[in-house]
Amino acid sequence: MPYVNIKITNENVSSEKKAAIIVGVTKLLEEIMQKNPETTVVVIDEVSTDNWGIGGEAVTVRRIRKNI
Known part of the structure; x- marks a missing residue:
């Protein structure tokens, strides 16, 4: 069961x-x-960009910084 x-x-x-x-x-x-496929379970978790970090900073901050 995946x-x-x-x-x-x-x-x-x-x-x-x-x-x-x-x-x-x-x-x-x-x-x-x-x-x-009848025993395959797929779960999608949606995470706030404030709670998702890349390279030591939140995605929210990265996106704001890149749009400036």
């Missing part, structure tokens, strides 16, 4: 896009690993 946890920043990703990710990951595991 369990896949995908973390993305919470920046208005539509339900349709999340559904497409779930379908795509499930199909990929079925095709590549011969895993049963």
